[in-house]
Amino acid sequence: MQQIPGAWQRTARGAGLLAPDGSSVPTIFAEMSALATATGALNLGQGFPDQNGPEAVMDAARRAIADGVNQYAPGRGFPELLAAIAEHQQRFYGISLDPAREVLVTVGATEGLAATLLALVDSPDDEVVVFEPYYDSYAACVALSGARLVPVPLRWPDFQPDLERLASAVSDRTRVILVNDPHNPTGTVFSREVLDEIVRLAHLHDAVIVTDEVYEHLVFDGPHVPIATLPGAAERTLSISSAGKTFSLTG
Ligand SMILES: Cc1ncc(COP(=O)(O)O)c(C=O)c1O
Structure with a gap:
């Protein structure tokens, strides 16, 4: 064509x-x-399981469709789902949210990321700081928005960013610091020191923290710590989760 x-x-x-x-x-x-x-090779290239997701979730989806939940949803998402998401944040992290004002349902984290970046970034002078390697949709959305991508490398062997390098990447041009934690593809979890520094820099340069926490329930050592739970972070953080990843049902 x-x-x-x-x-x-x-x-x-x-x-x-x-x-x-x-x-x-x-x-x-x-x-x-x-x-x-x-x-016929084992596919480690894309983040989905090789078997069916949980029966209970598939049953609930089938039942809901059969029972009439099969027409347009409200733009923000069904009130029951918004309430369930707010309840999840409270139950796992102690984060209190108003489901009617502070929660939005999108078609996957990928749409949430795209909508967020397109909403917050609006000039070729704007910059979005990401940690490299990164999910490829970040670069696509930042390019679509017309802004500049500023990658900060994660370093062997623990894949934490160098704090000086991070500080020099964030400036008054930074609109968004995009934090994928737990991180794909390295599997690292950012240290408290790194998370604190991200919050400090976001305040210093008036940037918004956007998180990609799609692997929040795949943490092996200790509970996941959302950056929104750090002091001073919630008011400038937009947190993105994924039911597809959480329930192993990416379709
Ligand atoms: C870091 C990261 N974020 C987001 C996604 C996609 O999430 P969703 O399926 O909810 O759009 C992936 C998929 O592999 C991913 O690795």
């Missing part, structure tokens, strides 16, 4: 998915999943 110019091009370029001839190439996920299917 003829390549029609548009915002998709800078989005694809930002994610490293624009071929030299101007066409788009598949994401690493599509490429690896296709190869795993073709060769």
Whole structure:
């Protein structure tokens, strides 16, 4: 098909998915999943389980559809779901939220991330700080928004960022510090020192902290600590979770 110019091009370029001839190439996920299917290999390329998710959740979904929950949902999400999400935050983290004002349902964390970045970033002078390696949709959304991606590397062997490097990456141009904790693909959990520094820098430079906590329930040592629970963080933090990851039902 003829390549029609548009915002998709800078989005694809930002994610490293624009071929030299101007066409788009598949994401690493599509490429690896296709190869795993073709060769029968175990697929470690994309974050979904090789077996069905929990029966109870699948039953509840089937029942809900059969019982009439099958038309447009309110834009923010069904009140029952908003209340359940607020209850989750209270039960696991002691975070109190008003479900009617402080919770939003999106189609996966990926839509939540896209909506958040497009809402908060609006100029080519804006910067979004991310920790590298990162989920490829970050670069695509930041490129779509027209802003600049500022990666801070995670370092072997514990994959924590260097605090000086982090401090020099955040400036008054930083609109968003995007924190994926627990982190994919390294599996690291940010130290308290790193989380404190992110909050300090966000205050110092008036940046918003956006979290990607889709792996919050896959922590092996100790409970997950959402950055929103740190002193002074909640008022400038937008936390993103994923029912797909939590319930092992990514479809
Ligand atoms: C770090 C990270 N965030 C978000 C997602 C996607 O979450 P969702 O399926 O809820 O859009 C993934 C999927 O692999 C991921 O690795």
